[in-house]
Amino acid sequence: MNCKLRRLDLLRNGQKSDCELHVWHPDKMKEGKRCPCIFRCHQVMLISASAEFERLIRDPEFQKNKRVISVEDASSTAYEALLLYIYTYEVCNAVTIDMCGDLMLLAERYKMLDFIDCYIDKLAHQEWPMEVVLQVFHLASEHNHPALMDLVAKKILPVATQVLKDNSFLKLSVKELKALMIILKQDGTLSDHELLTSLKNYQEVNNLHYENMEQFQQFVEVTQLFGHVLFEVDGTIVLPEANEPSPEE
Numbered sequence: 001m002n003c004k005l006r007r008l009d010l011l012r013n014g015q016k017s018d019c020e021l022h023v024w025h026p027d028k029m030k031e032g033k034r035c036p037c038i039f040r041c042h043q044v045m046l047i048s049a050s051a052e053f054e055r056l057i058r059d060p061e062f063q064k065n066k067r068v069i070s071v072e073d074a075s076s077t078a079y080e081a082l083l084l085y086i087y088t089y090e091v092c093n094a095v096t097i098d099m100c101g102d103l104m105l106l107a108e109r110y111k112m113l114d115f116i117d118c119y120i121d122k123l124a125h126q127e128w129p130m131e132v133v134l135q136v137f138h139l140a141s142e143h144n145h146p147a148l149m150d151l152v153a154k155k156i157l158p159v160a161t162q163v164l165k166d167n168s169f170l171k172l173s174v175k176e177l178k179a180l181m182i183i184l185k186q187d188g189t190l191s192d193h194e195l196l197t198s199l200k201n202y203q204e205v206n207n208l209h210y211e212n213m214e215q216f217q218q219f220v221e222v223t224q225l226f227g228h229v230l231f232e233v234d235g236t237i238v239l240p241e242a243n244e245p246s247p248e249e
Helices: 003-011 041-049 051-058 060-064 076-088 097-109 115-122 129-142 146-167 174-185 191-206 210-226
Strands: 019-026 034-041 067-072
Touching: 003 076, 019 076, 034 041, 034 076, 034 115, 041 051, 041 076, 051 067, 067 097, 076 097, 076 115, 076 146, 097 129, 115 146, 129 146, 129 174, 146 174, 174 191, 174 210, 191 210
Parallel strands: 019 067
Antiparallel strands: 019 034
């Protein structure tokens, strides 16, 4: 048995473990109750991988709690992926796109950015639904992760023009719309006039005007990607003539 499999076996079977990680989650059988998913771990492995795990283990509370670390900031599946990486330096389990938020959170909390890079390599070979692409783009932006943003852009560009033409983008949330516009504007395949025309179409279909002030303000933020955009009295976008420079030029 090679080294990686030996370490994996240690985690899977809890052999010679000297601490536990308890990931708390709602109990499906008992409404309103919570129960832990328990991972039997090894202090030396956790400490070697993460300064944050070392801090938690060195804390006097760790011994008082019978060498148990309790967490509830992410799913047990995400923590399992993190532990598997710590023990094998690979993302071994079946990663999914919807785990992205939790995994990025854990990578930051435990200061293990190489973990999220490994996860991104796995994601690159999967098919991504359009709505998921935009959600992941938001996460990448919020967490300031350029590599993931680049991957998202590569996933969306082959179909982005079609998304505008078949009007499927009209069903996006305003935040998802902003992510789409950022990608398309940076790509430069479509002109600013074409993108602003799509924004106006989105505005009309979704009734984003002054009377819907909260949503309208979010929509205005999207238009600011194109510089100083003008609006009608009722809040409707004023499109420049097709041969005019874009508002930011």
